[in-house]
Amino acid sequence: MLAIIKITFREAMGRKVVLISLILAAAFLGLYGTGVHFVARDLARHPNPMLAQMIYPQLLSFGLYFGGFIVSFLAIFSAVGAIASEIESGIIQTIIPKPVRRYEIVLGKFLGTGLFLALYAALFFMIIYLLINLKTGLELTGQWNAMALFTLQPVVLLAVTLCGSTMLPTIANGVVMFMLYAVSVIGGMVEQIGWLINNAALQHTGILASLIMPVDALYRKIVHVLMNPAGDPLQAIQQMGPFGSMSEPSVWMVVYAVLYVVSFTGLAVYLFSKRDI
Amino acid sequence: MDLAIETLNLTKLYGHKVGCTDICLRVPRGQIFGFLGPNGAGKSTLVKTLMGLLYPTSGEARLLGKPLGDIAKRRKIGFLPENFRYHEWLTFRQLLDFHASLYGMSKTDKKQRIPWVIDKVGLSGRESQKIRTYSKGMQQRAGLACALLPDPELMFLDEPTSALDPLGRRDVRNILVELRAGGKTIFLNSHLLSEVEMICDTVAFIKHGTIIRQGTLDELRSAEINVEMRLEGITDQIRSVLVCIALSLTIKGNTVLASVSREEDIPLLAEAVIRGGGRLYELNLKRSSLEEMFISMAQEGENSAGDY
Structure with a gap:
């Protein structure tokens, strides 16, 4: 299995989508860093603590939201054809007859791509965190927990995309995965509106969307872990808006996300071990 | 083994x-x-x-x-x-x-x-x-x-x-x-x-x-041996004996094309002609190449199916 992990990791690193994603990430972080720099400079020149406490968390959550977006896209693109494209090209015919079990092929691909995505996401998170922390001096809590949750987001998408890749052609799988991701993102927005106007139906719709695809719930959890609003009414206001988190997803949602990863990876192993090539 | x-x-x-x-x-x-x-x-x-x-x-x-x-x-x-x-x-x-x-x-x-x-x-x-x-x-x-x-x-x-x-x-x-x-x-x-x-x-x-x-x-080559004979005086008796020996038989004028399954059947073909009063001028044995066997097997049954 180590050979599969190694080659998958190398392949993930060598993909053109990674290079483009790195360039776009650099452009995004450059713009984002510039924005943070000028906001921090202006607020340092004309101190306004209340405004600062309102704007800095918004900047952070904005950075993490779109950072998660980029990482999630990369996760889908990296895994969408992990198995399907090798079946389509015939590469898999040179691997299955070797002395490796089919589950080792699936797990090797999961671990190789997962390792790459986790490193990419962790680096992305650290850059955003350091930019905010160093430029604005915003005090944040639980950055390591938040980083772990940030790296879990692409892994969740990886598991379900890999599973889709064992039974769907590459393009069909890509379409399904982006739709699932959209369900999660829109569900998250709907839920925030539900909390804002205290509408239970919208809240439940958001929770249902999180159960279908828990990526957005993880993002909301990250925001809460970094900026715990407990006992601070001002910070509760900071959580308003599309990038905030007005209701903290419970720890069970994190447990659910981990089980989600395990289940879909297990299902991928099962489906691949049963299918004819 | x-x-x-x-x-x-x-x-x-x-x-x-x-x-x-x-x-x-x-x-x-x-x-x-x-x-x-x-x-x-x-x-x-x-x-x-x-x-x-x-x-x-x-x-x-x-x-x-x-x-x-x-x-x-x-x-x-x-x-x-x-x-x-x-x-x-x-x-x-x-x-x-x-x-x-x-x-x-x-x-x-x-x-x-x-x-x-x-x-x-x-x-x-x-x-x-x-x-x-x-x-x-x-x-x-x-x-x-x-x-x-x-x-x-x-x-x-x-x-x-x-x-x-x-x-x-x-x-x-x-x-x-x-x-x-x-x-x-x-x-x-x-x-x-x-x-x-x-x-x-x-x-x-x-x-x-x-x-x-x-x-x-x-073994496959010897599974079907093609024999070409040139003879004169083909009678119904010769024809009926040849049909019994050969797997398949085609007669065109003085030329007879017969397929047999064993080499031992070749002298039987000659004997049938002589005993029936025919005159045998030539007997050629043709072994199939793999390509001929391939084509013959690939087409086997297809022609007859086409006749119906």
Whole structure:
């Protein structure tokens, strides 16, 4: 299995989508860093603590939201054809007859791509965190927990995309995965509106969307872990808006996300071990 | 008998569609076995089933004495698929290293074996090139090198020379003959009948998913012997005796074309003519080439079906 992990990791690193994603990430972080720099400079020149406490968390959550977006896209693109494209090209015919079990092929691909995505996401998170922390001096809590949750987001998408890749052609799988991701993102927005106007139906719709695809719930959890609003009414206001988190997803949602990863990876192993090539 | 490949009623169905049915093969070790059949006959289905790419619907199969899917035995089996592609972004050497790792080869084995296979397939000096820069023929050689990596006891080669030029084909033939001399078994799936005829010990013909003939080339050739006779004075009596001896009989003027199943039947044909009062001027024996046998078997039943 180590050979599969190694080659998958190398392949993930060598993909053109990674290079483009790195360039776009650099452009995004450059713009984002510039924005943070000028906001921090202006607020340092004309101190306004209340405004600062309102704007800095918004900047952070904005950075993490779109950072998660980029990482999630990369996760889908990296895994969408992990198995399907090798079946389509015939590469898999040179691997299955070797002395490796089919589950080792699936797990090797999961671990190789997962390792790459986790490193990419962790680096992305650290850059955003350091930019905010160093430029604005915003005090944040639980950055390591938040980083772990940030790296879990692409892994969740990886598991379900890999599973889709064992039974769907590459393009069909890509379409399904982006739709699932959209369900999660829109569900998250709907839920925030539900909390804002205290509408239970919208809240439940958001929770249902999180159960279908828990990526957005993880993002909301990250925001809460970094900026715990407990006992601070001002910070509760900071959580308003599309990038905030007005209701903290419970720890069970994190447990659910981990089980989600395990289940879909297990299902991928099962489906691949049963299918004819 | 020590068998490299043994299948018993091996069947693969795709829903209601037949891939191959009731395949019974016994391939002894140390042979080159040719597997022939028209397109869509079920050749690739059988190879894929034996290689673990397809799951059989029913029946059994053993490779090197172990049931299909035995991981340990796979270390001793090499496979070159027909529609193969390798990781094009790797160099040839990196590709071999990856496949050697899949075979679980140690660093020492890799160090020894990789240069050997590179040299064997004639790609020395090209090992640092990326696979994507290789021509189709070079990729086929690279594929053969991957199959040769574990020093296999059994090799499955699906159209191994389809992209090669005549020199390349000769090189591959030489490798296969050399492997056989070393006691290896080779399962060769090929459309190049002259090649099969040159190197195979035994062959099997598959049609509509079923094996219709198998045996050594000589056995198959002698399964049907064509005899051409030029004679005068053909009577109904001669005709009726000839029909009893021959598998098939065609009479055109003074020329009689007869197919018999055994060599011993040839003098019986002559005797029938003489005893019936005919005069025999010429008797020629024609053995079928593999190509003729292939065409005849591929068309068997098709013509009669067309008459209805």
